[in-house]
Amino acid sequence: MKLKSIVLSLTAMVMSVVPFSVSQAQDMEQFFPALVYRTGPYAAGGSGFFGGFEDYLALLNLRDGGINGVKMVWEECETAYNSDRGVECYERLKNQGEHGATVVHPLSTGITYRLIERATADKIPVISMGYGRTDATNGKVFPWIFPLITNYWSQNTAKIKYIGMQEGGMGNLQGKKIANLHHESSYGKETIPVLNVQAEKYGFEVKHYPVAHPGLDQKAAWLDIARRYKPDYVILRGWGVMNPTALKEAARVGYPADKIVGVWWSGAEEDVIPAGKAAVGYVAAGFHPSGSDFPVIAEMLDIVHGAGQGNISPQRVGTIYYNRGVVAGIVTTEAIRIAQEKYGTKVLSGEEMRWGLENLSISAERIKELGADGLMAPLTVTCADHEGGGPVKFSRWDGSKWVEVTDWIETDKSIVDPMIMDSSMAYAAEKGITPRAGMSMGSDCG
Amino acid sequence: MFYREVGQYKSSYPADQAIFPLTNDRIGVILILLIAYIWPPLSGSQYLMGPILTQLLVFGLAALGLNLLTGYAGQVSLGTGGFMAVGAFGCYNLVLRLPEIPLVIDFILAGLMAAAVGVIFGIPSLRIKGFYLAVATLASQFFLLWIFDHVGWFTNYDPAGVASAPTQTLFGSLAHEGGPLDFLAPIDVIVSGPNATPEAKYILTLSVVVVLALLAKNLVRGMTGRAWMAIRDFDIAAEIIGIRPLRTKLLAFAISSFYCGVAGALYVFTYVGNADTEAFDLIRSFTILFMIIIGGLGSIMGSFLGAAFIVLLPPFLNIVASNLGEGTLSGAALANLELIVYGGTIVFFLAVEPLGFARMWQIIKEKLRQWPFPY
Numbered sequence: 001m002k003l004k005s006i007v008l009s010l011t012a013m014v015m016s017v018v019p020f021s022v023s024q025a026q027d028m029e030q031f032f033p034a035l036v037y038r039t040g041p042y043a044a045g046g047s048g049f050f051g052g053f054e055d056y057l058a059l060l061n062l063r064d065g066g067i068n069g070v071k072m073v074w075e076e077c078e079t080a081y082n083s084d085r086g087v088e089c090y091e092r093l094k095n096q097g098e099h100g101a102t103v104v105h106p107l108s109t110g111i112t113y114r115l116i117e118r119a120t121a122d123k124i125p126v127i128s129m130g131y132g133r134t135d136a137t138n139g140k141v142f143p144w145i146f147p148l149i150t151n152y153w154s155q156n157t158a159k160i161k162y163i164g165m166q167e168g169g170m171g172n173l174q175g176k177k178i179a180n181l182h183h184e185s186s187y188g189k190e191t192i193p194v195l196n197v198q199a200e201k202y203g204f205e206v207k208h209y210p211v212a213h214p215g216l217d218q219k220a221a222w223l224d225i226a227r228r229y230k231p232d233y234v235i236l237r238g239w240g241v242m243n244p245t246a247l248k249e250a251a252r253v254g255y256p257a258d259k260i261v262g263v264w265w266s267g268a269e270e271d272v273i274p275a276g277k278a279a280v281g282y283v284a285a286g287f288h289p290s291g292s293d294f295p296v297i298a299e300m301l302d303i304v305h306g307a308g309q310g311n312i313s314p315q316r317v318g319t320i321y322y323n324r325g326v327v328a329g330i331v332t333t334e335a336i337r338i339a340q341e342k343y344g345t346k347v348l349s350g351e352e353m354r355w356g357l358e359n360l361s362i363s364a365e366r367i368k369e370l371g372a373d374g375l376m377a378p379l380t381v382t383c384a385d386h387e388g389g390g391p392v393k394f395s396r397w398d399g400s401k402w403v404e405v406t407d408w409i410e411t412d413k414s415i416v417d418p419m420i421m422d423s424s425m426a427y428a429a430e431k432g433i434t435p436r437a438g439m440s441m442g443s444d445c446g
Numbered sequence: 447m448f449y450r451e452v453g454q455y456k457s458s459y460p461a462d463q464a465i466f467p468l469t470n471d472r473i474g475v476i477l478i479l480l481i482a483y484i485w486p487p488l489s490g491s492q493y494l495m496g497p498i499l500t501q502l503l504v505f506g507l508a509a510l511g512l513n514l515l516t517g518y519a520g521q522v523s524l525g526t527g528g529f530m531a532v533g534a535f536g537c538y539n540l541v542l543r544l545p546e547i548p549l550v551i552d553f554i555l556a557g558l559m560a561a562a563v564g565v566i567f568g569i570p571s572l573r574i575k576g577f578y579l580a581v582a583t584l585a586s587q588f589f590l591l592w593i594f595d596h597v598g599w600f601t602n603y604d605p606a607g608v609a610s611a612p613t614q615t616l617f618g619s620l621a622h623e624g625g626p627l628d629f630l631a632p633i634d635v636i637v638s639g640p641n642a643t644p645e646a647k648y649i650l651t652l653s654v655v656v657v658l659a660l661l662a663k664n665l666v667r668g669m670t671g672r673a674w675m676a677i678r679d680f681d682i683a684a685e686i687i688g689i690r691p692l693r694t695k696l697l698a699f700a701i702s703s704f705y706c707g708v709a710g711a712l713y714v715f716t717y718v719g720n721a722d723t724e725a726f727d728l729i730r731s732f733t734i735l736f737m738i739i740i741g742g743l744g745s746i747m748g749s750f751l752g753a754a755f756i757v758l759l760p761p762f763l764n765i766v767a768s769n770l771g772e773g774t775l776s777g778a779a780l781a782n783l784e785l786i787v788y789g790g791t792i793v794f795f796l797a798v799e800p801l802g803f804a805r806m807w808q809i810i811k812e813k814l815r816q817w818p819f820p821y
Contacts, residue, residue: 036777036781037781038777038778038781038782039781039782039784039785047777047778075768076768076777077764077768078764078780078781078784083718083724083725084497084501084718084725085760085761087496087497087718088497088498088501088761091492091493091496091497092493092497092761092765095492095493109606110722110724113606113608113610113720113722114718114719114720116610116720117610117639117640117719117720118640118719120640121640121641133606134605135605184595185722185724186606186607186608186722186724187606189595189605189606189607190605190606192605193605210595213724213727311777423605426603430542430602430612431610431612431613432613
């Protein structure tokens with residue numbers, strides 16, 4: 001008897017645990033997989049981003065009853081920023097919901113690379129907003145990948161422009177030295193080619209310093225930077241715990257924080273607060289500011305957190321990572337709205353969602369309507385240009401908050417576009433992909 | 447009960463020396479293989495075939511490779527990730543540059559490359575043992591990954607250093623329509639790249655792993671395996687009875703690296719589809735070492751049991767947490783609870799049976815033989 005009851009209860013447990021496909025006909029539900037990471041050295045980014053993203057979807061559900069009556073639903077899967085688990089999570093969640101996953105936000109350049117071919121075969125759009133494979137911007141070769149708003153190479157041109165502004169003009173970059181301290185991963189290595197091209201164009205010298213995962217060991221790199229190489233600027237291309245460590249090491253060897261320029265994955269509150277005083281004066285890029293003064297963020301606190309349905313602790317609402325998640329939510333749901341205009345109010349499939357993303361256009365008025373004025377710049381995506389060409393803003397950490405030091409800085413397409421073309425065509429040749437019709441960037445793909 | 451050897455008499459040496467001397471075992475293994483070949487493709491679940499079973503087989507094979515070296519020959523190694531990377535990038539370049547070679551031959555060639563590299567990094571084992579050797583093998587981990595990171599040729603100059611598996615058929619491009627071997631074209635299925643079906647990838651992985659596991663089983667029962675175990679148990683005594691340490695240790699490194707190399711190639715071609723050096727970092731080497739410690743040192747089956755534990759427990763806990771924990775705890779609490787349970791289970795199993803799952807399985811078998819009066 002005892003054995004039998006154990007077997008029965010075990011069976012019941014396994015049955016309740018086996019993932020089952022949700023098939024509720026009464027409610028229209030648009031399903032999102034959330035490849036979140038709330039553990040490990042990069043947890044601050046994963047929990048903040050998906051906190052904002054899920055809160056925004058919850059806001060639409062609570063305030064408007066979804067998008068035209070279609071509810072937003074999601075399921076989390078913990079990846080711990082591990083590529084293998086990212087693939088596992090993607091495979092687990094991709095077939096849930098009426099038409100499977102709507103879009104995937106991998107929130108990891110490594111996982112994005114793992115998913116590019118899988119998602120292309122499965123016809124599920126991948127939004128790698130501000131990360132991922134840069135040359136996937138060419139939508140003719142990568143029809144299902146959307147590095148929206150601004151990709152890594154574009155960001156990098158804005159960063160060199162910012163450094164040029166500090167030096168009083170791009171001409172003054174001649175002979176300057178820049179150290180690129182990067183995370184040793186596909187994410188970290190992504191900007192090496194574009195930096196080399198820009199170094200040649202503007203006549204500055206660049207030296208790349210890789211830092212092994214998770215980035216706690218930087219003593220040798222910083223000693224070399226501060227004592228031997230003595231660069232005019234250091235680009236910090238870190239992630240997670242690597243960022244505060246870098247700032248602390250810089251302070252230890254006496255390298256001034258205001259000569260360190262961070263990328264947007266090195267520019268959150270969680271990156272500077274642990275470094276304490278060492279971070280004061282440090283400047284980082286961003287495609288959106290932090291702060292909770294925006295009406296949409298205030299509503300989030302009121303409606304979502306007010307109803308006790310927040311997906312993150314209320315103290316973190318309005319931080320950089322949270323706001324990035326909100327921007328991701330806006331971009332994703334605006335694409336759903338546009339696709340619904342064409343295909344009708346229903347649960348969209350991956351292909352319909354891709355049409356929505358390729359025809360995504362968010363004007364300044366629309367941003368104001370959404371209560372996100374100043375939170376993001378206007379954006380227009382086409383089938384050839386999967387980026388949308390967003391500008392970049394720089395903020396300085398004053399010890400308690402991020403203070404914007406520049407207006408929106410436009411990226412330099414003249415450098416990035418030919419590189420994207422070369423790189424993506426090389427990929428197409430290796431993989432035997434025939435690009436969609438109309439070869440120049442910006443033209444229609446039919 | 448059903449596991450009883452009464453009445454099974456052996457009348458010849460081959461019968462007595464069979465891999466599975468008991469008929470019950472033989473039937474069990476054949477049944478398991480039949481289920482493994484038939485059930486997942488029939489179920490049609492990509493999730494089951496891909497991230498669950500293929501991943502299990504790939505890491506089981508890598509763990510088996512390390513187990514040959516560490517469990518049987520007694521040489522501790524932390525270079526597993528590096529050897530997997532050699533196999534992975536070696537196979538990638540072979541397929542990319544010589545598409546005429548059938549994929550299975552590529553796997554063997556990639557394994558041989560890894561074996562050659564393994565022999566070079568096995569040389570320190572002649573002078574040092576134990577933890578010191580583990581530290582020396584770390585060199586391979588860092589050196590090999592550095593090479594793959596910094597020499598662009600290995601990843602075909604991909605800007606992010608990602609090697610992504612080209613589409614390749616089972617028999618290579620010679621067997622395509624119009625090629626010299628085009629009589630093979632009807633069964634020349636695509637087995638790698640985004641257009642390969644999960645079924646094809648799974649069956650190929652399973653077949654490679656079954657063949658290699660069978661080879662390993664025979665290897666460790668024979669002269670080579672006995673020499674390894676002699677070296678492991680007392681190297682000076684082994685040398686005195688005529689086992690040459692140089693040859694034996696280097697052979698262990700070569701064969702172990704061969705298995706790891708094939709596992710690396712399978713990782714890229716039939717499991718994930720692409721890889722950069724992050725996939726083969728030091729953490730990977732440690733994870734595979736944990737697999738054989740938990741599964742059982744010196745056991746073929748233990749390698750797979752350990753791999754199953756390490757690979758499948760986290761997603762299983764995650765599914766349990768997300769299904770049962772809906773609306774009870776916050777996502778952050780559930781994610782951390784998963785880690786706590788995972789760590790706790792490892793401690794529990796090692797405390798209950800320090801020799802690993804393989805020993806547990808052995809005890810269960812002993813008890814079953816004496817059923818219904820086990821002692």
